[in-house]
Structure formats: structure tokens, C-alpha cells
Amino acid sequence: MAETIGLYVHIPFCQKLCHYCDFLTFEDQDDVIPQYVDYLIKEMQLYQDRDYILDTIYFGGGTPSHLEADLMAKIMDGIYATFKVTDDCEVSIEMNPESVTEEKIKTYQAKGFNRFSMGVQSFDPKVLQIMGRLHSRQTAIDKFHLLRDLGCDNVSIDLMFNNPRQDMDILNRDIDQAIELNPNHISYYSLMIKDNTNFQRWLKAGRIKLFDEKTDRDMYHNIQDRLSQAGFNQYEISSFARDGKESRHNKKYWQLENYLGVGMGASSNIDLRRFTNTRRFKDYFAAIDQGQMPVESSEMMDLEEREKEFIMLNMRLRKGFDISVINQRFGIDFKEKYKDALEKHLKYKVIQIEGDHIYFTDYGLDVGNQFYLDIL
Ligand SMILES: C[S@@+](CC[C@H](N)C(=O)[O-])C[C@H]1O[C@@H](n2cnc3c(N)ncnc32)[C@H](O)[C@@H]1O
Ligand code: SF4
Structure with a gap:
């Protein structure tokens, strides 16, 4: 029987790794991108007989916009050839400012993308620098305007608070700038120190300091108050949206609805089964070559x-x-x-x-x- 689900597609490539991030992504593997794209399509074909209907599609990473436009088009063609897709399907892509170009946006639009999520993190030069971001404040602003000029009417930005070098004044200026840009959605995350990141090493070495719990909460409450005054509805711990612009795909995660994840490290949740793909290129390619799902762990949850x-x-x-x-x-x-x-x-x-x-x-x-x- 046909089942309506969300599809998550993992793109594990970035131009350069940020100092705080431990997502499954690589800065030195661009050579395998074309092969990875082919295998993503093959992996999806393994699910072809399931009769899935997609009502949300989400490209996350890593940095999906790091891929050349024609490769993204190829993956979308693969999706349309493999699954049924509803007419009003929400199709999201995560991007970072430096890799967004006019050509890419036009390709995304032609292939059905209708929700654009750009990682900005902060608008402050010093904060961007210590985070290891490649873009300047101005690039983030310019690329936001480019998206709008090209007719993208559903744009989200990611911001982070509690960053080293970000005091309450800088946070307030970040919020001012975000409100001025007027995106349709904002994800505002509190910095988490992840294992094996430069931030963790620098913290241990005393090179960076974190704010205390109270300052973290003060910053969070400030974000809540100011975004709510500016007309954003907080609909989840870290998510703020204009009316009707909540992320339908992410709501599937929080409401425990069914979704399929393809690509390395991607997790799926179908009825009571939860399974996660391998995190290594070699194993990922080998499993698919053998016609097997590249699943590393799988569990049947009890009710x-x-x-x-x-x-x-x-x-x-x-x-x-x-x-x-x-x-x-x-x-x-x-x-x-x-x-x-x-x-x-x-x-x-x-x-x-x-x-x-x-x-x-x-x-x-x-x-x-x-x-x-x-x-x-
Ligand atoms: C896959 S990235 C978004 C797209 C793109 N790669 C970028 O960074 O612009 C997802 C988001 O997770 C958040 N994030 C990553 N590492 C984090 C951490 N250690 N603590 C809190 N938020 C984090 C950032 O806001 C980031 O934009
Ligand atoms: S935050 Fe985004 S750009 Fe930075 S390393 Fe993580 S996935 Fe890549």
C-alpha cells in the first residue's frame, strides 16, 4: 500500500570544516562527489518497490549547495524517477553563503526546490572568524538578497548563540540584522561543544571560554522575546517561523512520522523500525554494489x-x-x-x-x- 513519507538526503561535503561542527562531512573528498551522487540514486532505487509517496524532501549535510548545480539536478531527477512526489511537496536545501550562486538557485528552482535554508551563524566578523566560517557578514547579507531577488519566497537562516566572543551586545546586533533581513524562518541554536572539534580542543587548552548556564539562558530568553516581538512564532525549542512557514519536514521528526534517509550516516524511521546508514564511503559504495541497503544498524523498537x-x-x-x-x-x-x-x-x-x-x-x-x- 502506498505510504506518504519524508525523504532526507545527506550530502557529506563542505569546502572547509567549521571549528565547532561534528556533522558527518568531509572537506577533502570532493573527488568522490560524482560517484557519491550516482550511488545516492542507486540507493534510492533499492526502495523503488515500496510505493512511497514523498510530501517532504530535505537535503542536509554537510553543505548540499557545495555540489555543482548539475549534480543536484541529477539527484532530483533520480528522486522524481524513483518515487511519487506530491504536487505541494516541501523541498528544502541547506546552503552556506559562500557557495550560493545565481546559477545554482535557478537550477534548484527549476527542479522543484521551494525552501532555502542558509547557515549564517552570526553577522559579527570576529565571531564568524573564530567559528571558522568562510563567509563574511556582507556575503551572508548579499546572498540572502540574491535569493529574494530570484523569487525565493521561503528562506530560512540558521544562527547560533553562546559562541565565543559573542556577548549580549553582539547577540542583539545579530538579532537586529536577522529581523531586518526578514527571513520566513529562523533556527537559533545554542552552541554545543562536540567531541573532536577544534572548539573542544581550544576549550581544554583555555583558548576559548564558554558562557555560564545563566548567560546561555539569558541569551535564549532574549532571542525568544525579540523574535516574538518581531512577529516570529516559536514553534519548537530552536525554531521560529512566520505564519505557515514552519518546516514541515522537521515536524515529521518531532511528531515521529515516517521518513526515509538516504546517503551516508542518514537515519530512517519507518513504523517501528529505525535504521542508520554506514558512515564510511567504502562500505557505502560496497553495500550498494551488492544491491544491499547500506545500513549499519537497525532496531525494532517496542511500542x-x-x-x-x-x-x-x-x-x-x-x-x-x-x-x-x-x-x-x-x-x-x-x-x-x-x-x-x-x-x-x-x-x-x-x-x-x-x-x-x-x-x-x-x-x-x-x-x-x-x-x-x-x-x-
Ligand atoms: C548542516 S549545517 C547548515 C548548512 C551549512 N553546512 C552551513 O553550515 O552553513 C546545520 C546547522 O547546524 C548548526 N550547528 C552545527 N554544529 C553545531 C553545534 N556544535 N552547536 C550548535 N549548532 C550547530 C549550525 O547552525 C548549522 O547551520
Ligand atoms: S557547520 Fe555546515 S559548513 Fe560548517 S562544517 Fe558543519 S556542515 Fe560544514
Whole structure:
């Protein structure tokens, strides 16, 4: 039976690695890009008999816009030849400012891309420099305008806070600039120090310092207040959108809907099965050569695990979830089953229940971990 799902396509290439990033991506493997593109298409063909209908497609990375325009076109042609795609499918691409060109944008548009997500991180020269970004503040602004001039009416930008060298004044100037550009969507992430990154090494060596927890929260609240005053709705912990411009694809992750991930390291979630692809080129190519899915790990989750996951992910959304939905999906009486945890966190105003609806309060968004622990 035909099933409607989201498709994630992983592009593990960047021009240069940023000092904070541990995503599965390479700065010195451009030679394999054409082969990788061919194998992505072959991998998708392994799913051809599944009768999937795609209503969201998301190219993430790495930096999908690092690929030449004709290669992106080739992957999209491969998708259209392999899967059914709905007429109103949301098709997103992650880009970074230095690799965006007029030719690429025009190709993306011709191939059905309708949501453009550009990683900006900060508009401050010093912050950009320490992060290891290749673009200047002006390049980010110019490329944003280029997208608009070419008719892209759904543009998102990624920003980060709590970066070294970014105090509250710099953060405020970043927010001013973001509001002035007026994107349709902003993802605003708190810097995480990841293993085996330069930031981790520099932190250990005392070369950079992090802000304390209170400053991190002050910055977050400032972002929430200012973006909300500017008319952005916060619909998830890190996501702010103009009306109707929430990321449909990302909502599939948080609402535990089905998605297929192709490309190295990509994860899939289909019904109760979760599987993740290999992270090595050699293994990825070898599996596909043998007509096998390049899957490295796969688990069947039981309903109980899935139910906890449903709660954790849905609570990332500001509107939380409907209790009748979880009751129906997992055959439980949610209020009864989690009575103790709910009573405790209602008392401390971590969560709010209104009718059928449960969600984190503003305070709960900051201290949600304890709620998760009690649910688990
Ligand atoms: C795949 S990148 C986006 C596209 C492109 N590669 C770029 O960097 O412009 C996804 C986003 O994850 C965020 N990110 C990456 N590493 C992070 C970290 N250590 N802490 C917080 N956010 C991070 C950044 O905002 C980045 O834009
Ligand atoms: S943040 Fe983006 S450009 Fe920088 S290394 Fe990570 S994926 Fe590549």
C-alpha cells in the first residue's frame, strides 16, 4: 500500500570544516562527489518497490549547495524517477553563503526546490572568524538578497548563540540584522561543544571560554522575546517561523512520522523500525554494489520505547501534543499512566495541561530534562 513519507538526503561535503561542527562531512573528498551522487540514486532505487509517496524532501549535510548545480539536478531527477512526489511537496536545501550562486538557485528552482535554508551563524566578523566560517557578514547579507531577488519566497537562516566572543551586545546586533533581513524562518541554536572539534580542543587548552548556564539562558530568553516581538512564532525549542512557514519536514521528526534517509550516516524511521546508514564511503559504495541497503544498524523498537520517544520529541514543540493522539496511537491512558510525573511537574509549573493539550511552560522549556527523566 502506498505510504506518504519524508525523504532526507545527506550530502557529506563542505569546502572547509567549521571549528565547532561534528556533522558527518568531509572537506577533502570532493573527488568522490560524482560517484557519491550516482550511488545516492542507486540507493534510492533499492526502495523503488515500496510505493512511497514523498510530501517532504530535505537535503542536509554537510553543505548540499557545495555540489555543482548539475549534480543536484541529477539527484532530483533520480528522486522524481524513483518515487511519487506530491504536487505541494516541501523541498528544502541547506546552503552556506559562500557557495550560493545565481546559477545554482535557478537550477534548484527549476527542479522543484521551494525552501532555502542558509547557515549564517552570526553577522559579527570576529565571531564568524573564530567559528571558522568562510563567509563574511556582507556575503551572508548579499546572498540572502540574491535569493529574494530570484523569487525565493521561503528562506530560512540558521544562527547560533553562546559562541565565543559573542556577548549580549553582539547577540542583539545579530538579532537586529536577522529581523531586518526578514527571513520566513529562523533556527537559533545554542552552541554545543562536540567531541573532536577544534572548539573542544581550544576549550581544554583555555583558548576559548564558554558562557555560564545563566548567560546561555539569558541569551535564549532574549532571542525568544525579540523574535516574538518581531512577529516570529516559536514553534519548537530552536525554531521560529512566520505564519505557515514552519518546516514541515522537521515536524515529521518531532511528531515521529515516517521518513526515509538516504546517503551516508542518514537515519530512517519507518513504523517501528529505525535504521542508520554506514558512515564510511567504502562500505557505502560496497553495500550498494551488492544491491544491499547500506545500513549499519537497525532496531525494532517496542511500542513502549516508541511511546516515550513520542513524548520526548513532541514536547520539543511549543504546542506539545494532544493527549487523545497519544492515547489512540499507543492504546494507553496517558494521564493515568504518567499520573505521578504529571502531578509533580504541573505543581512546579514545568508543564501545562489545557483540555486535551499538554506542553512545556516557558520555564519548562529550560528545565525540561527532569520531566523527561521522570517519564522514562
Ligand atoms: C548542516 S549545517 C547548515 C548548512 C551549512 N553546512 C552551513 O553550515 O552553513 C546545520 C546547522 O547546524 C548548526 N550547528 C552545527 N554544529 C553545531 C553545534 N556544535 N552547536 C550548535 N549548532 C550547530 C549550525 O547552525 C548549522 O547551520
Ligand atoms: S557547520 Fe555546515 S559548513 Fe560548517 S562544517 Fe558543519 S556542515 Fe560544514
